[in-house]
Amino acid sequence: MLNLIGNYSLILALITSFIILILTFKNFKSKSILNLSIFATISVQFFLICVSFITLLLAFINSDFSNLAVYNNSHTAKPLFYKISGTWGNHEGSLLLWLFVLSLFIVIFFFKSKKLLDSFRILTIFFQQLIILGFLLFIIFTSNPFQLIIPTPIEGLGLNPILQDPALAIHPPILYLGYVGSSIIFSSSLAALVCNYTNKDWANDLKKWTLISWIFLTIGILLGSIWAYYELGWGGFWFWDPVENVSLMPWFCLSALLHCTSVLEKRSNLQSWTVILALSTFILSMSGTFLVRSGILNSVHTFANDPERGIFVLIFLTVLIFIALIIYFKFNNIEKFSKSYLLSKETAIVINNWFMMYFLAVVLIGTVYPIFLEAITTEKISVGPPYFNQLIIPFLIPFLLIMSIGPKLDWIKNKKLEIKIIKIVLFFISILISYLIAKNFNTQVLYSTLLISSAIYLFFISIIDLKNKSLKISQKISHLSFSILIISIILNSLFSEEVSVNLKKGEEKKLSNYLLKFENISRSQIDNFTSLKAEIHVIQSDQKLKFFPELRLYKVPETITSEADIKTNLFSDNLVVVNYLKNTDYLNIRYQKKPFMLFIWLSAFMLAVGGFLGLRKNFK
Amino acid sequence: MYGKKVKLRFLFLSLILIVLILTTYLVLKSLEDNVVYFISPSDIKELGEINYNKKYRVGGMVKKNSVSMSTDQVNFVITDFKNEIKVKFSGVIPNLFAEDKGVVAEGFLQDRNFLNALKILAKHDENYIPPEVKEALEEK
Amino acid sequence: MKVKFSFIFILLIIIFTLIIFLKSLFENKNYIPKKINIIENISIKEFHSGNDLKLKQLFGNEKFIIINIWSSWCIPCRQEHKHIKNISEIANIKMIGLNYKDKKDNAQKFLDELGNPYDTILIDSNGTKSIFLGAYGVPETFIIGRDLSILKKYIGPINLENEIEIKKFIK
Numbered sequence: 032m033l034n035l036i037g038n039y040s041l042i043l044a045l046i047t048s049f050i051i052l053i054l055t056f057k058n059f060k061s062k063s064i065l066n067l068s069i070f071a072t073i074s075v076q077f078f079l080i081c082v083s084f085i086t087l088l089l090a091f092i093n094s095d096f097s098n099l100a101v102y103n104n105s106h107t108a109k110p111l112f113y114k115i116s117g118t119w120g121n122h123e124g125s126l127l128l129w130l131f132v133l134s135l136f137i138v139i140f141f142f143k144s145k146k147l148l149d150s151f152r153i154l155t156i157f158f159q160q161l162i163i164l165g166f167l168l169f170i171i172f173t174s175n176p177f178q179l180i181i182p183t184p185i186e187g188l189g190l191n192p193i194l195q196d197p198a199l200a201i202h203p204p205i206l207y208l209g210y211v212g213s214s215i216i217f218s219s220s221l222a223a224l225v226c227n228y229t230n231k232d233w234a235n236d237l238k239k240w241t242l243i244s245w246i247f248l249t250i251g252i253l254l255g256s257i258w259a260y261y262e263l264g265w266g267g268f269w270f271w272d273p274v275e276n277v278s279l280m281p282w283f284c285l286s287a288l289l290h291c292t293s294v295l296e297k298r299s300n301l302q303s304w305t306v307i308l309a310l311s312t313f314i315l316s317m318s319g320t321f322l323v324r325s326g327i328l329n330s331v332h333t334f335a336n337d338p339e340r341g342i343f344v345l346i347f348l349t350v351l352i353f354i355a356l357i358i359y360f361k362f363n364n365i366e367k368f369s370k371s372y373l374l375s376k377e378t379a380i381v382i383n384n385w386f387m388m389y390f391l392a393v394v395l396i397g398t399v400y401p402i403f404l405e406a407i408t409t410e411k412i413s414v415g416p417p418y419f420n421q422l423i424i425p426f427l428i429p430f431l432l433i434m435s436i437g438p439k440l441d442w443i444k445n446k447k448l449e450i451k452i453i454k455i456v457l458f459f460i461s462i463l464i465s466y467l468i469a470k471n472f473n474t475q476v477l478y479s480t481l482l483i484s485s486a487i488y489l490f491f492i493s494i495i496d497l498k499n500k501s502l503k504i505s506q507k508i509s510h511l512s513f514s515i516l517i518i519s520i521i522l523n524s525l526f527s528e529e530v531s532v533n534l535k536k537g538e539e540k541k542l543s544n545y546l547l548k549f550e551n552i553s554r555s556q557i558d559n560f561t562s563l564k565a566e567i568h569v570i571q572s573d574q575k576l577k578f579f580p581e582l583r584l585y586k587v588p589e590t591i592t593s594e595a596d597i598k599t600n601l602f603s604d605n606l607v608v609v610n611y612l613k614n615t616d617y618l619n620i621r622y623q624k625k626p627f628m629l630f631i632w633l634s635a636f637m638l639a640v641g642g643f644l645g646l647r648k649n650f651k
Numbered sequence: 652m653y654g655k656k657v658k659l660r661f662l663f664l665s666l667i668l669i670v671l672i673l674t675t676y677l678v679l680k681s682l683e684d685n686v687v688y689f690i691s692p693s694d695i696k697e698l699g700e701i702n703y704n705k706k707y708r709v710g711g712m713v714k715k716n717s718v719s720m721s722t723d724q725v726n727f728v729i730t731d732f733k734n735e736i737k738v739k740f741s742g743v744i745p746n747l748f749a750e751d752k753g754v755v756a757e758g759f760l761q762d763r764n765f766l767n768a769l770k771i772l773a774k775h776d777e778n779y780i781p782p783e784v785k786e787a788l789e790e791k
Numbered sequence: 792m793k794v795k796f797s798f799i800f801i802l803l804i805i806i807f808t809l810i811i812f813l814k815s816l817f818e819n820k821n822y823i824p825k826k827i828n829i830i831e832n833i834s835i836k837e838f839h840s841g842n843d844l845k846l847k848q849l850f851g852n853e854k855f856i857i858i859n860i861w862s863s864w865c866i867p868c869r870q871e872h873k874h875i876k877n878i879s880e881i882a883n884i885k886m887i888g889l890n891y892k893d894k895k896d897n898a899q900k901f902l903d904e905l906g907n908p909y910d911t912i913l914i915d916s917n918g919t920k921s922i923f924l925g926a927y928g929v930p931e932t933f934i935i936g937r938d939l940s941i942l943k944k945y946i947g948p949i950n951l952e953n954e955i956e957i958k959k960f961i962k
Contacts, residue, residue, distance in 0.1 A: 322812075327812065327815045348809075356798070396678060396682065397682070402812070406815045410688070411688070413687050414682065414685060415685045417681075418681050418682060533725065610744050
């Protein structure tokens with residue numbers, strides 16, 4: 032019954048989608064205003080999509096196994112929280128969530144854009160509706176979440192314990208909010224191009240949407256790495272895995288766009304470039320999702336999928352790209368530069384954009400190069416993390432330095448280049464501190480010194496700027512958090528220590544400065560898994576730490592997960608993970624010391640908070 | 652000869668060009684250094700020349716009864732049911748590593764029969780078989 | 792002119808990219824292997840006597856046994872029952888019934904009403920034993936080889952098509 036309601040509301044939503052397209056098109060042609068009938072159909076569509084989303088949610092909560100998606104992805108033994116998160120944890124449900132957010136954003140756009148040009152608003156709704164139509168067709172024809180199975184099975188299949196993690200449960204929807212936010216940016220830029228509306232008002236509106244998607248994307252990426260850190264137990268938080276890269280690329284684009292819109296807003300410059308960035312953000316988000324979902328990218332996170340769906344997304348993507356290309360080249364008649372000087376805020380922002388594009392290009396090439404190579408030569412390769420590190424980290428040095436100078440420059444032309452003694456002193460202090468830190472590592476002293484000092488310098492400058500009244504609070508907080516983030520990441524990678532050893536019960540082994548002791552192991556049966564809890568002692572000089580890492584053996588599906596025992600301090604995390612090998616008495620034990628983890632999480636979160644403050648100010 | 656403006660413009664353009672070429676070179680160089688090739692044990696036998704300074708990823712199944720452990724290392728054999736290679740590894744073993752299951756080991760080749768692995772990879776997915784192993788299995 | 796050139800240039804790059812994506816979409820199909828699944832030699836209670844039987848003890852001279860998971864409350868089990876019967880009539884096969892989360896009286900009634908095709912009936916009163924087979928519910932049917940490997944697995948009721956397939960497989 033519920034399934035039918037969900038299914039029919041989807042089909043009705045498809046019909047309203049056509050109606051909206053026709054209405055908006057007609058209205059745009061006749062130059063009439065954005066009238067109530069459009070709003071009414073949008074609301075009806077939003078309501079219908081809400082209904083179908085809620086029915087799916089209910090099906091998951093009630094464990095209604097007559098629904099194929101529920102049968103495949105849920106289980107009665109799952110806690111309620113994971114039943115709910117199971118709704119979007121699978122392919123069909125996640126698409127429905129996309130759709131839901133798409134139509135939610137169209138409604139928000141309607142209310143928040145009342146001050147803007149009517150023809151622009153109509154067109155934005157038109158383009159956004161095109162995207163919704165594409166998604167509706169995709170859902171209804173290739174991945175309907177309301178497929179029935181007869182007879183009704185009494186138990187579901189989905190009990191994958193690795194996916195039962197709070198961070199992973201809320202990570203995808205937040206990431207999607209970021210992706211979907213960029214869809215409004217996409218439609219609004221197309222509409223602005225057609226209406227020749229790429230002016231300050233538009234930039235101001237675009238900035239809000241850019242901020243919204245940027246905030247969600249930032250938090251989404253953060254949650255993704257928190258999940259990887261705690262659940263995978265590899266002790267890292269970023270692996271340059273294709274799935275991670277795919278979410279990072281739109282982030283670079285959005286960050287560039289964020290800075291670039293303020294140039295457009297204040298100085299009516301860089302219109303073309305803003306539009307290109309806006310269009311590519313959404314295209315990158317979509318292609319990224321396509322690459323991951325279709326299983327083309329080989330990643331630890333991908334799950335099986337069939338090519339039919341891939342083709343549909345590919346066609347959809349092609350259509351969108353072609354529409355964007357044609358509109359861009361047909362209506363792009365903006366090029367008019369207002370004069371600005373080399374030493375100005377504009378230049379600083381353009382440089383920021385170039386750096387962002389460079390980072391984007393590096394990640395893009397590293398991610399898709401294996402796909403191209405395999406398609407052309409059938410050679411299978413993977414690109415290792417050193418590639419990314421080598422190409423990105425050195426460029427952070429000039430990037431950070433410019434970031435510390437840029438914000439205080441004036442628009443158009445900087446009148447006087449103030450050089451305060453305190454800044455020079457700070458510059459040398461940061462070099463000194465960095466040298467002291469880097470000295471402990473014989474390799475690459477110069478390189479590390481430069482890197483750390485640029486980050487510390489940015490940190491000092493941002494602290495001083497906190498008092499500066501002429502800067503926006505959002506920008507101050509975000510830049511400060513970014514500097515802390517970079518410092519923590521660098522220090523984390525420099526000071527991380529790791530030892531691993533295979534031990535039998537009762538054995539001990541000394542490795543570098545650490546003595547690892549496998550004291551005891553206990554077995555107990557909990558709910559649906561068997562728990563093996565080991566007691567490991569790590570002794571360093573006179574300090575003794577006791578760890579209780581756990582192994583969980585699940586029967587359905589047959590899976591082993593390691594639960595690391597992580598001891599978090601303000602300045603460092605200590606963790607022990609164990610793995611076991613079938614048919615041996617050995618336990619593979621790994622002890623890791625990870626400094627500044629807490630700072631990484633907090634500063635990344637503060638980065639997003641900075642964005643949020645900016646959003647609040649913009650909406651006032 | 653030329654006006655100051657033209658000169659400046661020319662300078663600017665050539666600067667951009669140089670930066671562009673330089674970065675392209677950097678990217679390509681770094682890509683070349685850090686690419687890891689996927690091969691199967693059979694591929695190793697057929698390789699014309701082995702680059703001992705390059706990392707390889709060898710994919711296959713862990714041969715039954717081939718795993719032996721000591722305190723600081725694991726030894727096992729990767730097989731694609733035609734050829735096999737011995738692997739030595741010290742470090743963290745993923746949960747899904749087991750005999751008779753798919754595995755990918757990344758490291759340096761010592762000779763055609765021995766891989767010194769730096770990393771062992773396994774997927775979340777219990778049904779995962781490295782694609783190249785699947786191909787080998789299907790050929791059988 | 793300049794605009795046209797860049798348009799065509801971008802267009803070509805995009806088309807090239809899309810073709811590559813399309814190609815890899817088909818090339819790199821998902822690798823779901825045929826997993827060789829071996830069940831543990833667990834012991835399960837026998838229906839009538841209540842004795843524990845090890846799975847290996849179920850084998851006589853046959854190459855395979857068939858385990859059918861059923862329950863009296865399961866309606867699809869009634870549908871498939873005649874096919875199970877037909878299969879069980881083949882000489883060189885042992886049909887094992889695994890009674891899933893059921894009451895003994897009801898199960899007996901079910902057999903009295905529809906006939907008993909099983910050579911041996913085992914009890915899984917709380918659903919824990921069928922987990923070892925990797926079963927998710929009722930009905931499910933497994934063909935198991937002498938080494939306790941699962942050779943074939945049917946989720947849901949057996950229909951005529953499956954019956955023919957199973958018969959072919961056994962012969």
